[in-house]
Amino acid sequence: MTTSESKVVIIGAGVFGLSTALHLAKGEGYKDVTVFDYQPYQDNAYNPSEGCDGASADVNKIYRCTYGDETEYQDLAFSGRPIWLEWNEQIAKSKPEDLPKGLTPETKLFVPCGFYRLAVGPQLSAYDQMCLDELEKAGLREELHVKKNAADMARLAEKDKADPSTHWLEKISVFDNFQGGTLDGFVDTVAGMTYADKSCAWARYLCEKAGVKFILGPEVGKLDDLIYEGEGDSKKVVGLKTADGKEHKADVVVVACGGWTPSVLPDLNGALEATAGSVATITIPKERQDLWDKFSPEKFPCWGYGLTGHVSPEYGGFYGFPITPEGKIKIGYRGRKWTNYQTHPKTGQRLSVPKTKYTPDKAVNLPKKAIVNIKKVVFELFPELRGIGITDTRMCWYTDSVDNSFVIDYVPGYNKTLFVASGGSGHGFKFLPVLGKHVKNQLEGVQDQFTPLWKFRKAVPGEHANGLEEGENSGRNLASLELADVSDWVWAEPGEVKIEEDEKSNGVLNGLVDKVKSLVVS
Structure with missing residues (x-):
């Protein structure tokens, strides 16, 4: 069993990896914790505009405490709220030069906008x-x-x-x-939003202050393979090899790779699946101060529509945020969760893997049905945004478990040397301040209210498993879907010209106006 004397390696510097590292190292805790990630977060500060494509490296996330009868998550969310507020205070009292890249004393990680x-x-x-x-x-x-x-x-x-x-x-x-x-x-x-990228940058800073080591970058921090010893009942993971050819020994390896977790560890096939939500951004021009005021966090809340009880099987699962300091309004859609099935290069398994703007096989837009549904709900909710249109899109890759609860446990068959911390299922970020406390308990075999909930489990054949039972032929696989074009980003009614000449001055379509100006909705 893992103890404070163990050498722990964590693969993944997102919310699960950061929170785990922080709680292992805090106080008189673990002295040998190292986090690996292929992203150079020390340089890009988790900024999604600078090549970061993990779900944790996002502009913002909803913080909520309401979970129906899933009271464990309700309790977990409430337990983290005072820490979010404490972090706000710590940042406000800091000198600018003492803060990590991307943060200033004016930065708020948690905004209680409701x-x-x-x-x-x-x-x-x-x-x-x-x-x-x-x-x-x-x-x-x-x-x-x-x-x-x-x-x-x-x-x-x-x-x-x-x-x-x-x-x-x-x-x-x-x-x-x-x-x-x-x-x-x-x-x-009591709800609101967190600024995700800045929260990760802060958590990494706290980890470093607590003694956690980070090895980050596309060569030195990228996993090439795990290192195994023994066979059968004596099989163990004893470390990892990175893309630069170096080997790094460990007593226990924690895989916390978000949407990449199932492809990093194919043993998890049937336990986790990478699925993408759809995100659209509407950038408000600076001259539209009326919209900046209306959608400010002081006067506008986070919102959700059809998150449960969809209007139809696909028309539901919408959510949105107030305007960011950069003028961006983010709208999300997770009524349908996309998959991207590929053949695993080492095992030959067919499994879903993330496809983003920055992966070799790039995702340049969303499935068209996502754009259509986002436009339907936003057109009626906020007609004043129609003249601006969508200015950017993103597929946000989560890792779904069979029941939307996390999978935080030892992977069977490796003599408690291989551990998984994943399965965020689209609702994990808010727990950044407190999640690692319970990951630590699971690593050490200490029971709490969450450790039974997060035990290792797989889909049972023939039973509903949150979509994992559908596999490649679910109708959600990107290969079978029509992708949107930038011309679909603009609202219009049948027969209308999509872009008017005077809208060109807004500059919000980032040079795309000329491509769509003459297009007419059929």
Whole structure:
């Protein structure tokens, strides 16, 4: 079993790897922890515009505490919130020269702007009602405010009166015209968003201060292969070899590679699958200060629509964020989760692997049906954004488990020398401050409320497994889908010219206007 005397190697410097390293090394903890990653994060600071394509290296992520009856994750989210706020304070009190690249004393990692969860009809879904019920049991129901509940709205008005800077009533009123104003919903006032790239840069900085070593870069930090000794019942992993040919010994290797985890360790086939959500960005011109003000975190919340109880099998799973300091509004769609099946070069297995703007086989756009669905919901939610259009897209690759719970455990067959920390299933980032505490417990064989939940498991043949049972012929595989073109990025009604001449001055399509100006919607 792993102890503080063990030499631990972690492959992957995203949220799972960073949180694990931090909690192993903090205090009088582990003295020999090394994190490897092929990304030179010391140079690019997790900036997704500088070649970073992991899910953790993102602009922002939703922070929520509502999890229906999955109270373990509700508890985990609440346990991390004070640390997010503490990190904000630590950064604010720091000298600029003492902060890692990408951060200033003005940086906020967590912004408590709230999360407005729209129902798909005039009543809350069963899941939404469970969220209310479970927070009531926890004595926290006062943090949730249902739109069609007069008492809840009165309490929300009192919060605005006590602190006018919160703008809670204004934040939810921006959705009043959607679907004719018929939808119910609730706002979670303890929720908000995290700036993901900056949070990772901060966590890596804390790790280094605690003594964690990082070996980063496309040669020195990139895994070539694991090093094995013995066979059968005596088989062990004793380290790894990197792309530069060097071997690095270890007592235990933790694989925390996000969307790349199943392809790094094909033993996980049937336990994890790499799937992509769709992200569209709308960049607001500086001269549109009215939109900068409307969508600011002070006046606009994170939001979700159809996250449970989809309108149709594919039309649902939408979410969005306030404007970033750079003027970007991010809209996400995960109603359908894309796969990219390829043949593993070493095992011959067919499995899903990430395909991004920066992989050798590049993803230059989203599946067209993702763009169509994003445009449908944003067209009605925020018609004022129509004249700007989508300015960038990204496939965000997560790792789904069979039941959306994490897989954090020893991989069977390696005598407790090989460990996996993955399966974020699109909801892991918010746990960055606290996740590693429970990973450490699992490594050391210490039971807590999460260790049974995260045990190693695979799909059972014939049973539903969160889509893993569908395999390559699911209708979600990129090879079988029509991809969008940049001309699809612009909103228009049938027969309309997509780009007007005066919109060209906005410059928001980054040179793409000339390619689509004359196109007409058929």
